């Protein structure tokens with residue numbers, strides 16, 4: 239599959255500390271794959287390793303036929319891996335529209351900026367209404383929507399979302415998850431870090447549970463719902 243992400247025997251971390259240990263997993267093309275696990279056990283680190291922000295110590299990461307581990311972050315984003323990090327990280331003094339346009343910085347994305355912007359506005363209609371508003375005046379949920387919209391503007395092959403619901407009110411989380419469900423229905427390849435296992439179970443095609451930087455369990459979202467002992471052991475749910 240051209241857009242499948244395959245992680246093989248990956249060891250990665252910071253300085254001498256290895257956070258991920260011999261980790262192997264896949265995120266299939268056209269599917270929503272969720273990473274769950276206790277706080278601090280390596281989910282964000284995995285996204286950083288995939289997007290080239292940290293260099294793996296060993297193992298490899300492939301996108302389709304190409305090995306991307308070892309490439310620089312700019313090259314990896316040009317290959318189509320889009321990383322929407324935790325938090326907002328918008329340009330606070332720019333408008334919504336300017337922030338969205340910043341997502342289309344690669345030449346291939348810039349060429350189709352108009353049509354992709356229309357798609358983003360269809361998916362996130364609130365952003366169309368607020369396109370002239372300065373980012374710092376948006377609500378937390380609206381800012382998160384702009385972050386996702388900006389990621390979509392890159393016209394990537396794989397969209398990685400790191401805890402898109404973090405710190406938001408329940409009703410806003412529902413709105414964000416409706417957007418993610420829409421992306422899933424549209425057949426996008428998505429790798430989602432979600433701290434709430436039950437939310438992941440409902441939305442994901444495939445779920446990987448990370449514990450101490452290793453793979454503790456993999457299965458479908460439906461399978462996870464029936465495995466209460468996993469949730470108790472690893473997540474204290």
Ligand SMILES: Nc1ncnc2c1ncn2[C@@H]1O[C@H](COP(=O)(O)OP(=O)(O)OP(=O)(O)O)[C@@H](O)[C@H]1O
Pocket residue numbers: 252257275276277278279280281282283284433
């Ligand atoms: N820049 C960094 N330098 C050194 N250690 C780091 C750095 N970033 C993260 N770590 C450490 O790596 C480990 C894994 O962190 P990571 O952010 O990947 O966890 P996580 O599973 O995404 O958790 P959370 O849901 O809390 O974000 C933690 O022990 C963390 O303290």
